[in-house]
Amino acid sequence: xxxxxxxxxxxxxxxxxxQIRELRRIASLSGLDLCPARFGxxxxxxxxxxxxxxxxxxxxCEYADLYLAQNCAExxxxxxxxxxxxxxxxxxxxxxxxxxxxxxxxxxxxxxxxMEAGPGEMPExxxxxxxxxxxxxxxxxxxxxxxxxxxxxxxLVLEASLDGAAGTVRxxxxxxxxxxxxxxxxxxxxxxREVPVRRLEREELFWIDSKGVLEII
Numbered sequence: 324x325x326x327x328x329x330x331x332x333x334x335x336x337x338x339x340x341x342q343i344r345e346l347r348r349i350a351s352l353s354g355l356d357l358c359p360a361r362f363g364x365x366x367x368x369x370x371x372x373x374x375x376x377x378x379x380x381x382x383x384c385e386y387a388d389l390y391l392a393q394n395c396a397e398x399x400x401x402x403x404x405x406x407x408x409x410x411x412x413x414x415x416x417x418x419x420x421x422x423x424x425x426x427x428x429x430x431x432x433x434x435x436x437x438m439e440a441g442p443g444e445m446p447e448x449x450x451x452x453x454x455x456x457x458x459x460x461x462x463x464x465x466x467x468x469x470x471x472x473x474x475x476x477x478x479l480v481l482e483a484s485l486d487g488a489a490g491t492v493r494x495x496x497x498x499x500x501x502x503x504x505x506x507x508x509x510x511x512x513x514x515x516r517e518v519p520v521r522r523l524e525r526e527e528l529f530w531i532d533s534k535g536v537l538e539i540i
Contacts, residue, residue, distance in 0.1 A: 325418045330382045330413075337411055339375035372428070431528050460477035479497045483513070
């Protein structure tokens with residue numbers, strides 16, 4: 324079963340590992356007939372998880388694949404999982420997927436983010452349009468060894484839109500191992516300065532088909 328959760332406000336400071344523990348706790352207490360796995364020398368439900376969030380990011384699309392030992396209707400699984408109280412996560416949907424379907428992390432090719440800033444902080448539409456018209460956008464990053472390196476961030480921005488009245492920017496960013504960028508880094512490139520983001524939320528995860536079309540996971 325592919326489970327989709329939204330993070331509650333209380334989940335703001337929990338780490339990706341803590342979230343995985345919470346997902347396993349929910350599964351363990353659901354009463355579903357689960358396939359077992361071993362982690363850290365102990366038995367846990369067999370699960371696979373989606374990519375980690377950027378720091379300080381909320382989310383409406385946290386995914387986990389849960390392996391069941393027996394067939395179960397989606398509605399029955401949803402009812403059992405929803406009955407487990409969680410301070411951090413709210414179940415959004417349950418969908419049956421084939422056992423040998425690629426894992427969530429292997430499927431994910433792009434993510435959509437919503438960013439909100441204070442009055443007058445967001446870049447002007449002309450700045451956003453100018454960024455989208457660029458052929459390249461050099462961005463200085465640090466590798467795992469702490470060394471500086473420059474990547475081209477422009478191909479990673481698939482779509483961008485601005486709602487000036489609401490003070491929000493919505494970005495669709497390609498996920499490319501070794502070249503991933505944070506939404507705030509793209510916003511800074513567009514504005515030509517650091518933008519103080521007061522709300523950041525991941526809205527959707529997508530896989531990219533052979534024609535380059537984005538499909539929701």
